[in-house]
Amino acid sequence: MTTDKTQPTAVSEAQGGATAPRTTLLRVLTAAGGAAAVASTFLAWTWTAEFPGDLTVYGYPGGLQLLTLVLGIATGVFALAALDLKGLRWLTPSGSTQALRMLALGTFAVTWFTVISIAVDLDGLVNLEPGGWIAAVVTAVPVATTFLLPDDSRQLRRPKELPSWAEILIIAAVFALGLYVVNYGIQTDADHPEPFIGYLIAVGFAAVALVKAGLVSRISELTSAYRSTTLVAALITAIVFPFFQDKSSFTELGVNIAIFATVALGLNIVVGLAGLLDLGYVAFLGVGAYTAALVSGSTASTLDVRFPFWAAVITGGVVSLIFGVVIGAPTLRLRGDYLAIVTLGFGEIFRLAMLNLDGTSGPSVTNGPDGIPNIPPLEIFGFNFNDDHSFAGLSLDSNGNYYLLMLLVTILVVLIFSRAGNSRIGRAWVAIREDETAATAMGINGFRVKLIAFALGATLAGVAGAVWAHFQSTVVPEQYVFAGPVPPNSTFLVAAVILGGMGTIGGPLLGATLLYLIPKKLEFLQDYQLLAFGIALILLMRFRPEGIVPNRRQQLEYHETGQLDVPGATGLKDGAVGVTKAEA
Amino acid sequence: MTTTTTSPVLTATGVTMRFGGLTAVRSVNLEVHPGEIVGLIGPNGAGKTTFFNCLTGLYVPTEGSVAYRGTVLPPKPHLVTQAGIARTFQNIRLFANMTVLENVLVGRHTRTKEGLWSALLRGPGFKRAEAASKTRAMELLEFIGLADKADHLSRNLPYGEQRKLEIARALASDPGLLLLDEPTAGMNPQETRATEELVFAIRDLGTAVLVIEHDMRFIFNLCDRVAVLVQGEKLIEGTSDVVQSDERVVAAYLGTPFEGAPGAEEAAEVEAAEAGATTGATPDEAQRGTTARTEDGQ
Ligand SMILES: Nc1ncnc2c1ncn2[C@@H]1O[C@H](COP(=O)(O)OP(=O)(O)O)[C@@H](O)[C@H]1O
Ligand SMILES: [Mg+2]
Numbered sequence: 048m049t050t051d052k053t054q055p056t057a058v059s060e061a062q063g064g065a066t067a068p069r070t071t072l073l074r075v076l077t078a079a080g081g082a083a084a085v086a087s088t089f090l091a092w093t094w095t096a097e098f099p100g101d102l103t104v105y106g107y108p109g110g111l112q113l114l115t116l117v118l119g120i121a122t123g124v125f126a127l128a129a130l131d132l133k134g135l136r137w138l139t140p141s142g143s144t145q146a147l148r149m150l151a152l153g154t155f156a157v158t159w160f161t162v163i164s165i166a167v168d169l170d171g172l173v174n175l176e177p178g179g180w181i182a183a184v185v186t187a188v189p190v191a192t193t194f195l196l197p198d199d200s201r202q203l204r205r206p207k208e209l210p211s212w213a214e215i216l217i218i219a220a221v222f223a224l225g226l227y228v229v230n231y232g233i234q235t236d237a238d239h240p241e242p243f244i245g246y247l248i249a250v251g252f253a254a255v256a257l258v259k260a261g262l263v264s265r266i267s268e269l270t271s272a273y274r275s276t277t278l279v280a281a282l283i284t285a286i287v288f289p290f291f292q293d294k295s296s297f298t299e300l301g302v303n304i305a306i307f308a309t310v311a312l313g314l315n316i317v318v319g320l321a322g323l324l325d326l327g328y329v330a331f332l333g334v335g336a337y338t339a340a341l342v343s344g345s346t347a348s349t350l351d352v353r354f355p356f357w358a359a360v361i362t363g364g365v366v367s368l369i370f371g372v373v374i375g376a377p378t379l380r381l382r383g384d385y386l387a388i389v390t391l392g393f394g395e396i397f398r399l400a401m402l403n404l405d406g407t408s409g410p411s412v413t414n415g416p417d418g419i420p421n422i423p424p425l426e427i428f429g430f431n432f433n434d435d436h437s438f439a440g441l442s443l444d445s446n447g448n449y450y451l452l453m454l455l456v457t458i459l460v461v462l463i464f465s466r467a468g469n470s471r472i473g474r475a476w477v478a479i480r481e482d483e484t485a486a487t488a489m490g491i492n493g494f495r496v497k498l499i500a501f502a503l504g505a506t507l508a509g510v511a512g513a514v515w516a517h518f519q520s521t522v523v524p525e526q527y528v529f530a531g532p533v534p535p536n537s538t539f540l541v542a543a544v545i546l547g548g549m550g551t552i553g554g555p556l557l558g559a560t561l562l563y564l565i566p567k568k569l570e571f572l573q574d575y576q577l578l579a580f581g582i583a584l585i586l587l588m589r590f591r592p593e594g595i596v597p598n599r600r601q602q603l604e605y606h607e608t609g610q611l612d613v614p615g616a617t618g619l620k621d622g623a624v625g626v627t628k629a630e631a
Numbered sequence: 632m633t634t635t636t637t638s639p640v641l642t643a644t645g646v647t648m649r650f651g652g653l654t655a656v657r658s659v660n661l662e663v664h665p666g667e668i669v670g671l672i673g674p675n676g677a678g679k680t681t682f683f684n685c686l687t688g689l690y691v692p693t694e695g696s697v698a699y700r701g702t703v704l705p706p707k708p709h710l711v712t713q714a715g716i717a718r719t720f721q722n723i724r725l726f727a728n729m730t731v732l733e734n735v736l737v738g739r740h741t742r743t744k745e746g747l748w749s750a751l752l753r754g755p756g757f758k759r760a761e762a763a764s765k766t767r768a769m770e771l772l773e774f775i776g777l778a779d780k781a782d783h784l785s786r787n788l789p790y791g792e793q794r795k796l797e798i799a800r801a802l803a804s805d806p807g808l809l810l811l812d813e814p815t816a817g818m819n820p821q822e823t824r825a826t827e828e829l830v831f832a833i834r835d836l837g838t839a840v841l842v843i844e845h846d847m848r849f850i851f852n853l854c855d856r857v858a859v860l861v862q863g864e865k866l867i868e869g870t871s872d873v874v875q876s877d878e879r880v881v882a883a884y885l886g887t888p889f890e891g892a893p894g895a896e897e898a899a900e901v902e903a904a905e906a907g908a909t910t911g912a913t914p915d916e917a918q919r920g921t922t923a924r925t926e927d928g929q
Contacts, residue, residue, distance in 0.1 A: 463751060470750035470761070471736075471743055478726050478737045485724035488687060490712035490741030490804055499747055 066131075073192045074129045077147060080189035081123030084154050087185055088112040088119065090178025093165045099239035102165070103176075111161040111242060114249040115182060118154040121253065122189050125150055125260065129199075137207070141261025142200035144193065149259060151189035153252025157245050158186040164241050203261050214269055215276050221266055222280040226288065229560075233297050235568060243568040285454055289447035298446035300567065304560050305453040306515050307534050309460050311543040311555035313507035318541065319550035319598075320468055321500035322480025323379075324387040326529065327394025329537045331505040333527035334370050335363035335512025337401065340419040340522045341412075347419045349412050356425050360513040367509020368502050375501040380494050382483065386501075394529050394537055401524035418523030425452070425517050432517075449518045456514055460507055461552055467503070468550075476500050477550075532576045534563055542580055546587060548594030557595055638701055639664050640808045640839045641716070646685050646695035648678070648863075655681040657863040658695065661841075663808060668830060668840045670850040672874075673860035674883055679843045680721055682860065683810050687711050687718050700807065713741045717806035719797040721813045721843070727786035731777055731796055734785050735768040738803025771799045775829065791822040798829065802838070809833060811842040815849055827853055851875055859883070 088108035096103055100110015108116045128135035129143035139146060162183045166172050209217075228250065235242040257263050270277040292298045314328045342362055344353025354362060378389045402408075405415025413419065424433035424445075432448040443451070467473050475496045478486040487493045516522050525531075530538040539562060547558025566576050587594070641663040648656040656678040663669050671679050684690040686697050691706040698704065699714045717738075726734050743764055749757045772778040775795045780788065785796055794814055801809055811830070815823045823846060830840055830853055844850045850857060851871040858868040861883045867874060874880055 466751050466753060467747060470757070471740065471745045471764070472747050472750055474729070474733055474737050475740060477729060477733075481726040481728060482724050484689065484708075485720065485726065486737070487708040488689065488712060488718060488720075488724075489738050489800065490709050491737070492709045503747065 335509030371505025
């Protein structure tokens with residue numbers, strides 16, 4: 048085994064030799080460009096406060112200028128790190144140029160987006176103050192200089208040993224920063240699309256920059272070294288989220304995101320681990336929701352019972368489980384795409400059945416299109432979920448209560464996913480997904496193992512549905528469609544899993560968050576949501592088929608050249624893998 | 632040689648496999664005894680892999696039955712493996728995106744029974760079973776010499792190591808009989824030699840081996856007994872010497888046309904054609920020798 052340490056792109060200067068004067072000059076110019084961009088945000092960019100965010104004030108930045116400010120600072124600081132300034136070198140463990148390019152591009156994109164929106168929204172370039180022109184020009188400078196810089200990507204540089212309290216502090220800081228960034232996005236003004244688009248541009252470029260600089264790898268090293276600390280930090284971050292929201296509607300966004308993210312994660316067991324394409328997953332959510340609504344004691348319910356919440360949740364889960372087994376048992380004996388077709392059909396049948404069980408077309412169970420409204424608010428141990436509560440001076444409204452409850456369900460599903468995935472049964476799922484024939488020949492009862500995955504997925508959806516019904520206080524059939532403009536629908540869930548990354552925990556959570564938040568914030572998109580979905584998925588399949596958060600396995604699968612985990616392996620393209628499915 | 636007193640690990644009786652009009656395997660009888668290495672040879676398309684698939688339940692044989700240690704096996708792959716027959720594939724079928732260790736752990740599936748609940752609750756029993764599986768899997772990787780690559784993705788292994796890993800994965804189910812389908816295909820001579828040693832080592836661990844192979848040197852070095860399959864029928868079965876010197880085997884490999892069933896007339900024709908040239912055992916004698924051995928086995 049020859050371990051080839053030298054990177055073809057790494058110029059020797061990166062290893063500490065003398066830096067070419069031209070490179071130094073370009074880096075200085077980049078830093079100056081970043082500083083100029085920062086300075087420009089202190090100027091007025093337009094004369095009227097009609098443009099969202101009030102960019103009219105000299106002296107302090109506002110609205111979209113803040114994004115230029117932050118990215119400008121980042122460009123400057125990373126450029127200084129590239130200049131080997133003492134104390135900043137930790138910023139670029141795997142090279143500075145590519146990160147700088149991304150930051151410079153991000154600054155440029157956000158600024159130009161702002162300036163162009165001002166011109167378009169307010170009808171004409173005359174609406175730009177000199178500050179806007181200056182910003183547009185100075186942010187172009189770092190783009191030019193960074194693209195002239197030589198690429199200095201290298202293998203991850205070993206970081207300095209830090210005391211463990213410092214490393215734990217870093218983890219805490221990362222989560223705090225993450226919470227801030229998410230909060231910023233959630234709290235952008237939903238009446239105007241500009242701030243949120245700017246936010247997406249900025250976050251997108253900054254995220255790529257952090258990956259390129261190697262900071263993301265560095266942080267994932269830290270988080271895997273301090274697993275329990277990371278879990279606690281994640282938990283605290285998630286718990287404090289509702290306390291930071293100044294509007295109830297923001298917390299409501301949080302609840303919905305938590306629900307859809309949880310459902311997407313449940314679907315990921317079925318799709319990502321076991322490789323079963325379930326196109327009617329939303330129906331299981333519906334089964335749970337309807338069951339919980341029927342036993343909730345709602346005045347509109349045809350059942351005259353009132354279960355306590357825990358019993359309603361269990362009932363929802365169990366009924367979903369039964370439906371899962373009934374659908375799965377005949378279908379999972381067959382191979383391949385039958386399941387996709389049957390689940391697609393089940394999804395539609397469920398919706399139609401709920402519509403028709405109205406007492407005229409069929410037995411009276413669900414009130415047809417009116418659904419089951421007036422689901423009474425939850426009450427657990429005398430804690431009414433519709434009232435405001437305050438703990439230690441922090442107050443929590445109804446949405447906050449449901450958010451924390453939903454968070455509990457999310458944690459449960461995350462736990463189930465990671466424990467099941469990392470066990471004998473989880474390995475059997477992945478084996479079935481990889482090669483069903485070989486898996487059965489290794490002694491795996493394919494049908495049984497697939498049925499367990501399918502039923503587990505259905506149960507988790509049922510549990511989430513039960514909580515959702517109480518949160519919404521109503522269930523109607525039209526929420527459970529195959530594809531539609533508002534989540535949850537099966538397409539949304541499958542897309543969240545694929546976009547985020549199949550087989551991972553973070554993927555569906557992130558995917559569902561993005562897919563839910565983006566249409567919510569960009570109302571103009573709603574009419575075109577399905578079109579945008581389609582385009583986004585096509586682009587994704589072309590450029591990043593493994594999803595945003597790649598599973599280590601998939602990343603290798605789609606990017607052969609990666610060889611991430613085999614330091615010295617020589618290429619093996621002799622068809623060793625390509626022929627697998629040829630013959631039993 | 633073999634212990635002829637013990638009952639056979641594998642008894643295939645009259646196994647026939649038809650695909651529409653094509654009879655890929657025609658009433659083949661075969662026995663494998665504990666501690667034996669048996670070879671299965673025959674030209675391409677002779678039905679060797681199909682026969683393996685019938686033995687392991689991947690195909691449901693049209694006629695005939697397969698018994699393991701006297702118990703007739705249902706034609707379900709996972710039950711066959713559970714009973715104690717493990718196999719490798721002619722075209723490597725590893726779980727490409729799982730690590731080397733995970734591949735072997737999947738092979739342990741039938742010998743462990745921790746289900747979903749135990750995985751979710753993670754009691755002491757689960758942890759113990761998981762640790763035991765890992766230990767056993769690492770032992771096997773040690774045995775085939777891949778322990779240092781336990782964390783690599785199996786797709787990233789060189790071809791020869793992938794074949795070895797398939798063997799380790801099959802051994803993980805603690806089989807009494809291991810079926811190897813062309814284990815040295817695509818290997819260079821050194822690797823082939825190493826595989827030969829590996830098969831002997833497996834036999835010494837108490838696992839009987841039935842191996843399909845084209846490499847004659849490999850087969851005749853290795854096997855206590857060799858069966859020859861031609862056009863779905865067992866032509867002859869016997870010790871290496873017997874099979875090696877059989878005219879019909881030579882003819883089958885040289886590609887002399889066999890029309891339909893390789894009946895006695897054709898054999899006789901081939902015989903006649905080359906009668907003067909060869910010394911060695913006449914086919915008749917070979918046949919008798921084989922029959923004698925089979926009877927020995929019972
Ligand atoms: N699933 C199948 N359907 C139809 N024909 C098959 C199938 N599997 C194998 N065969 C045929 O059976 C014959 C024997 O094939 P095989 O067992 O692969 O030969 P060998 O392994 O000896 O080279 C071939 O003619 C092949 O085409
Ligand atoms: Mg074959």
